[in-house]
Amino acid sequence: MGNFLEGRYRTCNTTGLPVCLDAQFFIKAHAVAAVVFFLIGAIAALLIALTRWSAVHLLPAMWFYRVLTLHGLNMLIFWIISFEIAILYFAGTSLLNSRLFSRKVAWVAYVLMVVGALMVDYIVLIGKGDVLMTSYPPLKAHPLFYLGIIFFAVGTLIAVFNFFATVYIARRDKTYEGSMPLVAYGALAAAIIAVVTLLHGATVMIPSFLWSLGLVEHIDAGWYRLVWWGLGHPSQQINVAAMVAVWYFMATLTTGAKPLNETVCRAAFVFYILFINLASAHHLLVDPGLNASWKIWNTSYAMYLAVLASMIHGFTVPASIEVAQRLKGFTRGIFNWLTSAPWGDPGFASIFLSIVIFGFIGGITGVTLGTEQINIIAHNTLRIPGHFHATVVGGTTLAFMGLTYYVVPLIFQRDFYFKKWARVQPYIFASGVVLLSLGMSFAGSYGVPRRHWDVNFTGAPLSAGFDAAAHFFLGVLGIGGILAFTGALIFIVLTVLAVFFGKSIAGQPFHGWQPAEKFKLSMEIFSRKKDEKFEQIAHKVPGTVVLVFVLLISFMVYYFANWKALADVWWVR
Amino acid sequence: MSIKSPESNWFKPPEGSERLWVGVALVWCMVMFLAMPYWHFKGKQNSTGESYAVTPAEFQKRVNRFVETNKVGEKNGIPVVEPSPGGDAYLMGQMWRWYPILKLKEGQTYRLHISSVDLQHGFSVLPININFQVLPGYDHVLTLTPTSKGIFQVICNEFCGIGHHLMTGQIIVE
Numbered sequence: 201m202g203n204f205l206e207g208r209y210r211t212c213n214t215t216g217l218p219v220c221l222d223a224q225f226f227i228k229a230h231a232v233a234a235v236v237f238f239l240i241g242a243i244a245a246l247l248i249a250l251t252r253w254s255a256v257h258l259l260p261a262m263w264f265y266r267v268l269t270l271h272g273l274n275m276l277i278f279w280i281i282s283f284e285i286a287i288l289y290f291a292g293t294s295l296l297n298s299r300l301f302s303r304k305v306a307w308v309a310y311v312l313m314v315v316g317a318l319m320v321d322y323i324v325l326i327g328k329g330d331v332l333m334t335s336y337p338p339l340k341a342h343p344l345f346y347l348g349i350i351f352f353a354v355g356t357l358i359a360v361f362n363f364f365a366t367v368y369i370a371r372r373d374k375t376y377e378g379s380m381p382l383v384a385y386g387a388l389a390a391a392i393i394a395v396v397t398l399l400h401g402a403t404v405m406i407p408s409f410l411w412s413l414g415l416v417e418h419i420d421a422g423w424y425r426l427v428w429w430g431l432g433h434p435s436q437q438i439n440v441a442a443m444v445a446v447w448y449f450m451a452t453l454t455t456g457a458k459p460l461n462e463t464v465c466r467a468a469f470v471f472y473i474l475f476i477n478l479a480s481a482h483h484l485l486v487d488p489g490l491n492a493s494w495k496i497w498n499t500s501y502a503m504y505l506a507v508l509a510s511m512i513h514g515f516t517v518p519a520s521i522e523v524a525q526r527l528k529g530f531t532r533g534i535f536n537w538l539t540s541a542p543w544g545d546p547g548f549a550s551i552f553l554s555i556v557i558f559g560f561i562g563g564i565t566g567v568t569l570g571t572e573q574i575n576i577i578a579h580n581t582l583r584i585p586g587h588f589h590a591t592v593v594g595g596t597t598l599a600f601m602g603l604t605y606y607v608v609p610l611i612f613q614r615d616f617y618f619k620k621w622a623r624v625q626p627y628i629f630a631s632g633v634v635l636l637s638l639g640m641s642f643a644g645s646y647g648v649p650r651r652h653w654d655v656n657f658t659g660a661p662l663s664a665g666f667d668a669a670a671h672f673f674l675g676v677l678g679i680g681g682i683l684a685f686t687g688a689l690i691f692i693v694l695t696v697l698a699v700f701f702g703k704s705i706a707g708q709p710f711h712g713w714q715p716a717e718k719f720k721l722s723m724e725i726f727s728r729k730k731d732e733k734f735e736q737i738a739h740k741v742p743g744t745v746v747l748v749f750v751l752l753i754s755f756m757v758y759y760f761a762n763w764k765a766l767a768d769v770w771w772v773r
Numbered sequence: 774m775s776i777k778s779p780e781s782n783w784f785k786p787p788e789g790s791e792r793l794w795v796g797v798a799l800v801w802c803m804v805m806f807l808a809m810p811y812w813h814f815k816g817k818q819n820s821t822g823e824s825y826a827v828t829p830a831e832f833q834k835r836v837n838r839f840v841e842t843n844k845v846g847e848k849n850g851i852p853v854v855e856p857s858p859g860g861d862a863y864l865m866g867q868m869w870r871w872y873p874i875l876k877l878k879e880g881q882t883y884r885l886h887i888s889s890v891d892l893q894h895g896f897s898v899l900p901i902n903i904n905f906q907v908l909p910g911y912d913h914v915l916t917l918t919p920t921s922k923g924i925f926q927v928i929c930n931e932f933c934g935i936g937h938h939l940m941t942g943q944i945i946v947e
Contacts, residue, residue, distance in 0.1 A: 217776070261935055295776055332932050336893045338909065339934075378778045421893055421908040452775040459775060460791055462783035487906045488824030488913035495820065496809040504802035511798040515791065572809045573818055579904040580895045580930035647902035649895070649930035654938040657928065661849055661870065662941040664899060664926035730780065739789030748794055752801065759805065763812075769901050771817040771882075771918035 202297045203373040209299070214610055214709045214719075215453070223293040223300040226310060227286045227611050228699075231604070233314055234282035235695055238597075240321065241274035242688040249636070249681025254655060254674045261653045265332065268651060270324050272333030276592065277349075277435070278317040281356055283600050284390065284442045285309070288363040290611070291387035291445070296380060298370035301362050309359035316351025319344050332651060334428060337408065337419040346409035353401045360391045360398075382465055383452075386445030389469040394438045396477050400430030422489045429480040436588065437476040439596040440510070441469065443558070446599045447517045447551050453606060454548035454714070455541065456528075456722030457520035458730075460738045465516055471509035475501040485575035495572045507567055514559045514751065518552075519744040526737050527725050534743045545713040546622045550602025553630040558595030561637055562587060564755045574762045577769060580651075582677075583644030586637050593684070594633040598626065601691050608695060609710035614702030619712060622694050629687025635680025643673035645765075817918075820905070827912040829890040832865065839863040840873050848874055853945070856883055863887075864927075864942070866894035866907045868934055871927045871942025879946050882918045895931035898944060904930060919946040 202209065208221045244267045250258040259267060293300055300306060323329040328342035335341055367388065370376065380388070404427040410416040448465070451457035459465045481498035484490055501507060525537035542548045565587040569578045578584065605622060608614055616622055640650075648655055648670050655674070657664045711719055728734070787795055813819055827835075839854065839862070846853040852873040856862040858881035865872045866889040877883060887896050887907050894907040901921065907913060927942035 215776075261938070265932065265935070265937075330935075336931070338892055339932075376778050378781050379783065381777055382775045382779070420910060422911055425906075425908075448775040457775070461785065461787050462779045463785055464787045464791060464795065484906075486820045486904060488822055488908060488911040490822045492813050492819065492821050495822070496806075496813070500806050500809065503806045507805075508795075508798055508802050511802075512795060515794045515798075519791065567805065571805070572820060573812050573816060576818055576820055576904060577902050579906065580897065581902070581904065645902075647897060647899045647904075649897060649928065651932045652930065652938060657938055657941055660939045660941040661851065662874070662926070662943050664928050664941045666899075727777075735788075738791075741790050745790050745794070752797065755801070763808070766818050767816070769818055769903050770898075770920050772903060773817075773819040773821050773916045 201373075202299070202375050203369065204299045212294075212610055213707060214711075217294045218297050219611070220293040220299045222303045222306070223289045224611055226300070226306045227289050227607070229310055230282050230286040230289070231607060232699065233317075234279050234286065235692060237274045237278035237282060237317060238688070239692050241271050241279055242685055242692070244268070244271035244274065246681060246685040249678050249685070251653065252674055253678025253681070254671050256678060257654070262327075262330070264653045265330050266324060266327060269329060269332050270321065273320055273324070274317075276333065277352065280439055280592070280596060280600075281352075281435070282313065284394075284438060285313070285356065285359045286607075287442055287446065287603075288360065288387055288391055291384045292363045292366035292370070295384040296367065296370040297375040298366055298373070301365035301369055305358060305362045305365075309355045309362060312351050312355030312358065316348045316353075316355060319348030319351065323348065334432065335408065337411070337421055337424050340412055343409055343412040346405050346412055350402070350405050350409060353398045353405065356394065357398050360394050363387075363391050379462075382459055382462065383445045383449045385466055386441055386448065386469055389473050390438050390441035390445065392473050393434060393441055393476060397431055397434040397438060400427055400434070404428045404431060422487065425484060425487060426480065426490075429483045430477065433479045433482050434477045436592060437472060437479065439592060440476070441472050443554065443596040443599045444469075444513045444517075446603050447513070447555060450547050450551040450599070450602055450606070451517055451521050452726055454545050454551075454722070455521050455524045456725035457517075457524040458726055459516055459520050460523065461516070464512060468509035468512040471505045475506040478502060479506070479570070482570045485570070485572050486579045492572065499570050499572055504567070507563075510563055514555065514563070515744060515748050517555060518747060519738070519741040522741045522744050523734065523737050524722070524725050527734065528721060534746060538743055542714050542718070544623050546605045546626050547602045547713060549623075549626040550598050550605070553626055554595050554599040554602065557590050557598065557630060557634060559751055560754060561634065562591030562595050564758050565641060566591060567755075568759050568762050571762070574766050576772070577762070577766050578644065580649055581644035582640040582648045582650050585650050586639075586641030586644055589633060589640065590637040594630060594637060598630060598633070601629065602626065604691070604695055605713065608698045608702070609705060609712060612699050612702075613704060613706040614698045615705050615710070616694055616698045616702060616712060618694060621690055625687055625690045625694070628690065629684055632680050632682070632684025632687050635676055636684055637680070639673045639675070639677030639680050643670050643677060646670040646673075648674070823914045823916075825912040825914070826910060827888060829888070829909055832888045832912060833890050835886070836863045836865045836872065845876060848943070858883070860884070861886060864896070865890060866896070866929065866940075867891060869929070869936040869940035871929070871940065874943045874945065876945045876947065877919050879919055879922050882916060885915045885917045887913045887915065892933045893931045894929045894933055894940070897928045897930040899926045899928060901925065906931065919944070922946050
């Protein structure tokens with residue numbers, strides 16, 4: 201039985217899930233803030249791509265670094281964490297059949313987050329924070345830069361506390377029976393990782409703030425990097441956990457999928473919690489002061505157990521879709537289930553493309569670049585952003601876009617205009633991100649540095665530069681950037697139009713992406729008990745097996761090719 | 774289940790294809806893990822992180838002494854310095870140059886000390902593409918053996934201010 205307050209909840213007309221109206225208000229508020237930060241970050245992205253495209257070279261040096269700082273902070277922190285708080289509020293209430301713990305606490309968190317983010321953006325735009333996202337000392341920014349980040353981090357911690365408290369009251373009031381739903385479990389994993397991450401953030405940002413005020417004399421560069429990356433890389437693992445939770449959620453909503461084996465999925469989330477924070481090492485592999493055993497243990501997340509977790513989710517999500525599709529009768533051959541999937545539903549298209557891009561590009565490159573020795577031929581080159589644009593943009597952001605196509609009609613209760621554009625948007629965005637990411641990765645393999653204004657080194661006392669092939673790939677980066685920006689803009693325009701000017705569909709079910717009968721069939725398949733037929737199909741998922749083995753072979757080829765490339769460079773130890 | 778509580782008997786081992794994949798993935802993870810200690814002992818390219826504390830002023834002094842004793846020429850007004858094979862070499866990262874130009878011999882091993890006297894820098898040798906982090910306060914020692922001849926460009930790949938793209942250097946290998 202739900203513990204909702206009188207008159208402060210409704211039942212979703214589409215999914216039948218309960219919606220706490222207080223949670224709904226803050227889901228909306230955080231989602232709107234998230235999309236605004238996303239817009240700022242996207243405009244910055246376009247300007248950066250057009251500067252890195254060496255034939256265009258749009259911005260002057262100072263504005264390049266300024267806009268790059270803005271881009272990193274708005275995309276990697278403000279957009280994505282704001283959206284994740286919306287997901288936590290949803291998962292904690294609708295999935296656990298509970299009310300939100302506290303409206304007041306939610307207000308405090310929201311105000312701190314928005315004010316903090318605006319402070320940082322303001323300081324960066326007036327040119328007092330040209331320190332890039334990482335703000336490595338001795339580079340120093342205005343004190344309000346650090347304070348803004350602290351505000352945002354504390355706000356996030358408070359929101360996460362509100363989520364934990366919601367989980368607590370749901371459990372206390374027995375609002376659900378048995379174990380919590382898998383998506384809520386994934387959200388809980390993301391929240392736990394967020395706490396660890398944000399504590400690192402506080403540990404490094406508070407002394408930095410005091411240092412910028414002149415109250416602390418010296419910040420050690422190596423210490424800062426070690427602790428900052430306890431914020432910088434694990435915060436991306438909040439995204440991974442949240443993204444995987446969204447994969448499971450959307451797979452259910454768009455195809456009626458349910459996990460084959462709950463134990464496996466939940467264990468994989470536990471692996472994230474236990475091991476993923478070690479990845480602070482990923483950016484410190486060629487640093488002084490840290491020895492090889494520390495680097496090897498930490499960069500591998502303790503023997504790659506967090507990688508194992510992602511490889512598991514990369515199997516279970518498509519496999520669960522395959523089973524649901526086969527139960528619907530799409531049983532012909534190996535891939536009939538996939539070709540008959542709802543590709544015109546932007547929710548489905550987004551998450552499936554997200555899985556593919558995250559696995560094939562983001563995952564494979566990430567593990568390879570994070571190999572202790574291979575990092576020597578990758579550190580601080582464009583290969584690094586080539587990796588994380590595939591994970592955070594092609595993976596997380598695309599999955600969140602897919603979710604938004606359902607959040608707007610189900611939570612905001614508004615209908616979209618120009619639905620045809622929404623149906624093609626995931627494909628435009630995904631192809632842009634793929635080109636961008638490949639352009640970066642290949643340019644980086646020539647040694648082209650990341651965060652660099654002019655790879656022709658115009659005016660340098662000793663000349664340097666790259667051959668035509670590297671410049672070609674910078675062109676691919678630029679074109680990919682334009683395409684991805686176009687996709688992002690379509691998403692933003694459609695969402696803003698729907699949220700502020702869309703026709704209200706309160707009280708009606710939403711079937712804008714798939715016909716009502718298809719949705720009904722999916723939900724019927726979902727709510728069936730796991731009978732013998734289900735288990736029979738679940739034991740043998742040939743399509744998914746083919747997909748994951750193609751992934752494994754690509755992985756091996758890329759991995760060993762990199763060892764070969766490393767073996768060819770100068771000897772060093 | 775994804776959006777509903779699972780049936781109460783959900784705790785059970787994986788079966789069928791899922792079990793196969795979990796097993797295969799675990800084996801692959803172990804292979805990747807063991808590759809790193811293997812390469813640490815058998816491979817020729819490693820990042821051991823050997824380093825010593827040094828103040829920027831002290832490091833600058835050592836660099837100047839190194840240049841005075843080993844200077845063999847000049848290029849664009851920048852000293853070209855040839856350390857003795859097997860000996861110590863110094864390279865200073867500074868906004869915005871790598872100082873001095875180093876002249877090394879192919880197949881010889883050097884202890885290359887790199888540090889910064891101001892911000893963080895990134896030591897990147899092109900076109901062979903090897904990269905190491907350079908921090909103020911840390912004397913980062915690379916035991917380096919050039920295995921190819923030529924003139925190599927050193928660039929900075931850690932953001933160090935508005936003139937970041939002007940920061941270049943050179944290593945000549947004969």
